[in-house]
Amino acid sequence: MKPPSVFLGLLLLLLLGVLLALSVGKFSLSVPEVVQALLRQGSENAQTVVWNVRLPRILAAIVVGAALAAAGVAYQGMFRNPLVAPDILGAAAGAGFGASLAILLSLPILLIQGLAFVGGMLAVGLVYFMAQAVRRHDPVLVLVLTGVAVGTLFSSGTSLIKVLADPSVQLPSITFWLMGGLNGVTSKELPLLTGLVGLGLIPLILLRWRINLLSLPDEEAASLGVHVGRLRLVLIVAATLMTSAAVAVTGIIGWVGLVVPHAARLLVGPELSRLLPVAMVLGGLFLLVADTLARTAALIEIPLGILTAAVGVPVFLALLMRGGRS
Amino acid sequence: MMPMRRRTFLAFLAALPFLKGGAKAQSNRLTRLFGPPLRSPIRRIFVAGPPSAVMAYVLTPERMLGWPTQLSAPAREFVLPVVRDLPVFGRLVGSSATVSVETLLSLKPDLILDVGTVDATYLSSAERISQQTGIPYALVDGRLTESVQQLLELGELLGVQERAQRLAAYARASLAEAARFRAGGRRPRVYLARTATGLETGLEGSINVEVIEVAGGANVAAAAGRGGLTRVSFEQLLSWQPDIILTQDAQFFQLTQTDPLWGRLRAVQNKQVYLLPSLPFGWLDGPPGVNRLIGLRWLVRRLNAGAEPIDWRAETRLFYRLFYGQEPSAAQLEVILKTL
Numbered sequence: 001m002k003p004p005s006v007f008l009g010l011l012l013l014l015l016l017g018v019l020l021a022l023s024v025g026k027f028s029l030s031v032p033e034v035v036q037a038l039l040r041q042g043s044e045n046a047q048t049v050v051w052n053v054r055l056p057r058i059l060a061a062i063v064v065g066a067a068l069a070a071a072g073v074a075y076q077g078m079f080r081n082p083l084v085a086p087d088i089l090g091a092a093a094g095a096g097f098g099a100s101l102a103i104l105l106s107l108p109i110l111l112i113q114g115l116a117f118v119g120g121m122l123a124v125g126l127v128y129f130m131a132q133a134v135r136r137h138d139p140v141l142v143l144v145l146t147g148v149a150v151g152t153l154f155s156s157g158t159s160l161i162k163v164l165a166d167p168s169v170q171l172p173s174i175t176f177w178l179m180g181g182l183n184g185v186t187s188k189e190l191p192l193l194t195g196l197v198g199l200g201l202i203p204l205i206l207l208r209w210r211i212n213l214l215s216l217p218d219e220e221a222a223s224l225g226v227h228v229g230r231l232r233l234v235l236i237v238a239a240t241l242m243t244s245a246a247v248a249v250t251g252i253i254g255w256v257g258l259v260v261p262h263a264a265r266l267l268v269g270p271e272l273s274r275l276l277p278v279a280m281v282l283g284g285l286f287l288l289v290a291d292t293l294a295r296t297a298a299l300i301e302i303p304l305g306i307l308t309a310a311v312g313v314p315v316f317l318a319l320l321m322r323g324g325r326s
Numbered sequence: 327m328m329p330m331r332r333r334t335f336l337a338f339l340a341a342l343p344f345l346k347g348g349a350k351a352q353s354n355r356l357t358r359l360f361g362p363p364l365r366s367p368i369r370r371i372f373v374a375g376p377p378s379a380v381m382a383y384v385l386t387p388e389r390m391l392g393w394p395t396q397l398s399a400p401a402r403e404f405v406l407p408v409v410r411d412l413p414v415f416g417r418l419v420g421s422s423a424t425v426s427v428e429t430l431l432s433l434k435p436d437l438i439l440d441v442g443t444v445d446a447t448y449l450s451s452a453e454r455i456s457q458q459t460g461i462p463y464a465l466v467d468g469r470l471t472e473s474v475q476q477l478l479e480l481g482e483l484l485g486v487q488e489r490a491q492r493l494a495a496y497a498r499a500s501l502a503e504a505a506r507f508r509a510g511g512r513r514p515r516v517y518l519a520r521t522a523t524g525l526e527t528g529l530e531g532s533i534n535v536e537v538i539e540v541a542g543g544a545n546v547a548a549a550a551g552r553g554g555l556t557r558v559s560f561e562q563l564l565s566w567q568p569d570i571i572l573t574q575d576a577q578f579f580q581l582t583q584t585d586p587l588w589g590r591l592r593a594v595q596n597k598q599v600y601l602l603p604s605l606p607f608g609w610l611d612g613p614p615g616v617n618r619l620i621g622l623r624w625l626v627r628r629l630n631a632g633a634e635p636i637d638w639r640a641e642t643r644l645f646y647r648l649f650y651g652q653e654p655s656a657a658q659l660e661v662i663l664k665t666l
Contacts, residue, residue, distance in 0.1 A: 106577065165395075176526060300551060
């Protein structure tokens, strides 16, 4: 299949997914009722469910899935490694720490999200500046190792908070947050989330040709006129912005940023201007399907992080085996 | 046939300790003692977790060695000075246990007190810890409905029968009242909103909603099954349409007062959202201990139109003096009763 038709096909699937997701849920509404509600007719509760609960949640799932996939594409290109996920530099660990701290302090939702975002940015910022201070080794390796170290430090901080938290009140909330979920998303979060993700996306689009050149060794890329260090910084800022914004709203959701770019690369190859849109649509579709399952498959809400892992891990292993054979 | 037989056998096994105990089982039916025999007087009590801390505090505050979790700054003001600055040791058992055997040994407690869930996990860890440390370990079934017996048995064990009896009398009255109203009438549908989003709740049978069930309310989340805590979506709430929403989270309470989405719920429209006090210990939960007895009294009145009204300022003063050893000041009362 040609890349444009892959993209259009996925877009069509995503549209179908949205329609399906709109018409299922815990509040029982028939398809005609959903259509009516979409036209701002019918019962007020139906309108509330469709416009204020399902639609924001569906859009958030798509934006977050797309953001995590885009961040994954950026990192996998930058680190020249297909096994890299957007949280490799500690964004998720930092966000988890920020959110846990906010829950421990009984802060309002906006501050829980705010601290999660700041925590993600802060963790990656720390990693970057510490890695800059190391001069004797391969910069990419240093970044990854510093990321692992700082991520572990923030995770330990989260564990400490869990120990300090009230076990019947705060601890379960922290645990739920760390497992991810879109159940609390409202239309209030969407503009800022979309804005931040869009902001992170701009450099990826503008610099797409240079990012392609990062697949070459540093010296060769530099000889082609790419300022490798600066480009790397821009990519880290962009990917971290997207990851932190996404995770702040949803809690920690793994595997999307790792598996989706991988699958997209199999579909359309590694060239960024083709890979990025396909990965983003695929990421949105993946998280939309996962979240729709999360809210409908059982009587309770299944934590989203559990579902993305349950789907992501087998896909990942399948890709790995396929890769090994060819 | 096989599973039936196995079940009968398990039931027999479960009954064994009671059969063996004979006459003694009656007076100590909630308390399981592990380790060496108790030497009275018991002067130093190590509490295993938050409900145990409340129990030890209401019975013998001066014998507590420390707290399992940090008391918040406002909560400190509600407890006696003698326990305000006790060290925080963390929890002894459960998922995030932080107390080491060495800490325990160095504290030289006369008793480890653990009030809460009694199941195979807790039984085996109580046995292991008491064996390892040589410290007597009392594991007490912490269900709300057993509050009277818990207080009496521990009063006996700790040698503070008189105090225990006064507290048990309150517990008995509170539980009897709940039982009376539970027996008849419509069960109002209650939603327990947890966390700042309000979209976390307890399923049927979870310890976090125990007080609602005992007070005769129907937990709307029971529709989603039995178990522990869960997250829910607003859509579920819209279809459940609870009569009453209870919370201990001030942030969430604020949200219901301002957010138009929450305004879609009948309970919010009818002003049936209540922020219950959480100082020094929660009225509904946090921890699930005898601190819930006043919450139970309040909830019984909220759920049953027939119950005679109470002056909540007086009742709160009474409960806090009786259980926590000091009356809240007028300003403190104002803070905790503002949203009831």
